[in-house]
Amino acid sequence: MKILHDNIAENTHSLSKQTTFRIGLSGPPGAGKSTFIEAFGKYLTSKNHKVAVLAVDPSSSTTGGSLLGDKTRMPELSCDDNAYIRPSPSCGTLGGVTRTTNEAIVLCEGTGFDVVIVETVGVGQSEFAVADMVDIFCLLIPPAGGDELQGIKKGIVEVADIVIVNKSDGDLIPAARRIQTEYISALKFMRKRSKVWKPKVTRISSFTKDGIPELWDTLSEYRKVMVESTEFTTRRQKQLKIWMWNHIKDNILDVFCENHKVEDKLPMLENLVMKGAVTPGFAADLLLRDFIQTFK
Incomplete structure (x- = not known):
């Protein structure tokens, strides 16, 4: 908590200089999110970036437990001195992120990590609350992710700033090219979240x-364009207000x-x-x- 309070005075300064980059990642089970983070994270650390990965695992609706096995799927990155991996249980929270994910982001940035990756539990009707706490939201899909209408139905495409087709290698290259074309076509009919x-x-x-x-060049291009247009700062400021109201809603419940009359x-x-x-x-x-x- 002390670090969070110490960062309040520094918040405006960090918003203006934009020294950190928050990347949200979601996708259906089997899309290869952990394998992607391993490869992407190692590439970033090789470029002298410090990477923090906040991975949210689904909690059992019966026992309430979570496997928290993300580190086992990222063996190289978990041993990297310039990387930090923090798996957390979702505890049944809708939105695919835990109630304290936003504080964890600030904490990681306060300790020197300039790239923070937030991985959610998967894709669903309400699994994109992570878009309200990151600078760019990435949707990771496998080559056999279904037709373009299936992607639009899930609603997650509406908040995606970039769609990444993973596993584009070997015999899956033709399928990856096809799904890429389908999503390019589908995105033409989506309402833009950004003017730039x-x-x-x-x-x-x-x-x-x-x-x-x-991919990193594309993400860097996005950051540059958004910072120059001031949308980057505006989005972070709006997110702070959303975080505040989310805490109010959680605490009110x-x-x-706990009220004695209730x-x-x-x-x-x-x-x-009943x-x-x-x-x-x-x-x-x-x-x-x-x-x-x-x-x-």
Whole structure:
């Protein structure tokens, strides 16, 4: 917490100089996210960058546990002195990121990491909250990721600044080229998030490392364009406000559940709702009324 408070006075300075770069990464299971981060991270450290990887693992809805095995899938990067890998459980949080991911980003930047990669648990209807805490959001897809309409349905494409087709090597090169063409066509019909940047689709191979240098050049181009147009700073400022409201929402729910009047009536109302004696909305109204009255 002390580091976070110390960074408050320095926040405006860091926003103006743009010394760090936050990269969000999401994609369906099997897209090769961990293998990509391993190859991409090693390339960045070879270019004298310090890389922090914040990987979020899905938590079991039954036991609440997570494997947290990202380091085992990134053996070389985890041993790199210029890299730091931090796996975290999602704990059931929607958006694919944990409640403290944004603080972890600031903490990593405060300790000298100039590139922070945030990997989410996968693609879904609400798995792109990470876009609200990074400078660029990358969607990683495999060559056999389905047709272009399937990608649009998931909604994740709408917030992607760049689509990366992974595993473009060997017999999969024709399939990778086809899916690249499909996504280029699909993106033409998407509403632009930026006035100065048009989302791009690129092909890479985490196995052969083909396309990794070109990808970094594209990311650097994006950063340069966004900084020059001031959208980079504006986006970070808006994200700070979003982070604040996310904390308020999370903490309000905790305060609500710990309220003594709510705790007294909650089991009874839950039981009545399950039996169909009262509607969920009516039960919620009763609990909220009692909760609000404790502050009057």
